Amino acid sequence: MTRNNGTPVLARRCGVRPVRQTFLIVCEGEKTEPDYFNAFRMTSATVKAVGQAMNTMTLVAKAISVREADRAKKRVYDQCWVVFDKDDFPAQDFNRAIAMAENAGFRVAYSNQAFEYWFLLHYNLYQGPIHRSRYADMLKRLTGVSYHKADGFGTKMYNLLKPMQHVAIDNAKRVLEDCAHGNPAMEESSTTVHLLVEELNKYL
Numbered sequence: 001m002t003r004n005n006g007t008p009v010l011a012r013r014c015g016v017r018p019v020r021q022t023f024l025i026v027c028e029g030e031k032t033e034p035d036y037f038n039a040f041r042m043t044s045a046t047v048k049a050v051g052q053a054m055n056t057m058t059l060v061a062k063a064i065s066v067r068e069a070d071r072a073k074k075r076v077y078d079q080c081w082v083v084f085d086k087d088d089f090p091a092q093d094f095n096r097a098i099a100m101a102e103n104a105g106f107r108v109a110y111s112n113q114a115f116e117y118w119f120l121l122h123y124n125l126y127q128g129p130i131h132r133s134r135y136a137d138m139l140k141r142l143t144g145v146s147y148h149k150a151d152g153f154g155t156k157m158y159n160l161l162k163p164m165q166h167v168a169i170d171n172a173k174r175v176l177e178d179c180a181h182g183n184p185a186m187e188e189s190s191t192t193v194h195l196l197v198e199e200l201n202k203y204l
Contacts, residue, residue, distance in 0.1 A: 021045040021203050024070070024077040025196070026063035028055055028084035033115055035154025037083075037200070045203030048077075056097035059084050064104050080105060081196050086112035087132065091185030098184060109196040112184060116147070118193040119157060121171040122164040127178065129188045165201075169194045 023045060027033035030051035037049040052062050063082045070077070082101045086094050094110075101108050111117050116135040120126050123142045130138075136147040143160060147153075161168070172194035179187045 021079065022075075022077045023047045023049075023200070024063075024067055024080045025049040026059065026066055026080075026082050027051045028053075028059050029115060029149070031151055032149050032154040032157070033083050035152060036158050037154075037196070039155040039158035040200045040204065042200070042203050045200070047200070055084060055087065056089050056093045057100060060097050060101045060104070060106070063101070063106060067106075079107065079199060081107045081109055083109045083115070083193070083196070085110065085114040085132075086185060086188070087114060091183075094185040095183065107195065109191075109193045110184060111191040111193060112188045115191075115193065117189050118168060118172070118191050119161060121168040121175075121191070122161045123167075125171045125174060126189060127175060165197065169198065 021044065025034070025037050025047060027037070027049060028051070030053045034049040034051040037047060040047065050066070052059055054062050060082055063080070067077065067080055082097075084097065094112075098108050098110060113130070114132040114135060116132065116139060117126070117130070119139055120130075120135065120142070139145070139147045145156070145160070172191055175190050176187075176192070179190055181187065184190065
């Protein structure tokens with residue numbers, strides 16, 4: 001644009017702000033997982049991480065209802081995730097829950113067997129079956145901290161493990177490369193939590 005006398009007019013940008021990314025993260029665990037994801041220090045995103053004390057398909061159905069309830073209040077999320085574990089639930093239910101979530105537009109951060117496997121990967125590349133009953137003792141030996149599921153412990157784990165997070169991401173990717181054959185319920189041990197972590201890290 002130029003003035004009538006031919007000199008250029010400089011465009012002035014007023015009130016331009018970057019668009020914040022919004023996350024809905026619906027977790028199976030009531031405390032550890034929501035606390036962990038809420039601990040991310042976001043600078044260009046907002047996170048709503050909630051625990052529902054539900055599992056597999058029931059959790060996915062609840063997540064859909066949470067999203068729709070918020071949508072009715074004019075709150076729409078850029079990314080919607082569900083976080084749940086295989087535990088000892090039937091393989092068919094676990095795989096159906098993943099498919100149900102993806103068909104509903106959710107992304108899935110699952111763990112086989114449980115979320116704490118993601119914590120273990122910060123220290124070592126653990127491959128093959130490890131029953132979740134062993135996780136607490138393994139983590140205590142590695143961290144020097146007694147593992148529990150009280151309020152705030154997920155935040156504590158986030159802060160403790162943050163310096164090694166890149167190791168966990170690399171280990172989780174390697175595990176999936178070696179064991180992923182299209183049947184997550186049978187791929188023990190494995191996790192896709194790193195996919196959600198990588199997304200959150202984009203907005204720190």
